[in-house]
Amino acid sequence: MPRPALRTRSLRRILKKIPGGAYIIHYSKRKPSVAKCARCKKPLKGVARERPSKLRKIAATIKKPSRPYGGNLCSKCAKEVLKETKLKR
C-alpha cells in the first residue's frame, strides 16, 4: 500500500523495470492541459505543453506560432479579427 500522499490521482503512475527483472511503480506530476482559443474555445496548435521547469529550457520560438495572436487565437479567428480591426480604419 502506498503512503497516503501518493494515493492522489493528480499523480501519474509509471511502471519501470529494474535490473533484477521486476516491475516497480514511480510517481510523476501531470502535464498541463491543452491551450484553447480565446474566441472559439477550440484546442490551439503549435503551443508547447510542459511543466514550468521544462518550459523555461525550451527556446521561445518553439513554444508558440510566430504570427500575430500566436498563442491566443486560432488561425481562423485571427483572420477574422484582423479584418474587423484593420478594414474599419
Place this chain on the structure above:
Amino acid sequence: MNMFEIGRICLKTAGREAGKYCVIVKSMNDKFVLITGPKAATKVKRRRCNKEHLEPLVEKINIHSDASDTEILKVFEHEKIYDKLSIEKPDTVAIKAMKEEKAKKKSLVQTRKPRLRGGKSAAAKPQERKHKEPEKPKEKAPEKKAEKKVAKKHKPEKAKKATKPKHKKESKPAKKKAKVKKK
C-alpha cells in the same frame, strides 16, 4: 472582375506578416501572386503569396508588371497613400538598408571566385601552371593548335561548368598532351 490585378493594395491575413499592407506586382498562376510591401514602408518582403491569404482593398496604384521597390515608393508619395492607409513614411535609414541589400545581391551574382587548392596559403601565392611539353612538337603544334583551338574553344568552357572546380587545372594539361601525341 478580377480583384487581384497589378497595383492592387491588399491586406495580408495569414503568416508572420499578417495584418500588414502589400502591393500586387505580378500574377504567376491561377492561385499565386507576387507581392511586395515595399519592405521599407510596410516590412513585407518581396515574395509569392496565395490569393486566399490576401484581402484586397479599395485602393489601387498605377504600376507596370515587375516594378522595383524604388518605383513603387515614388508612386506611394505621389498618390498620397501613406495618409489613406495611415502608415508612416520610411526613414532614410530604411531606404539606405534597401539600397545596400540590392547592391549586395548584385555583387554576389557577378563575382564567383575560383576555388584554390591549398587553402589561404595558396591564395597568397600566384598560381603557375607547369608546362612539360618539349620544344620540337611545339613548332608543329601551334599551327594545328590554332586550328583546333578555334573549333574546340567552346568544349573546354562547357566542361568547366560541369566538372568540379578542384579538377580544373589537372584536366587542362592532360588534354593538351593527348592532342600532341596523336599527331
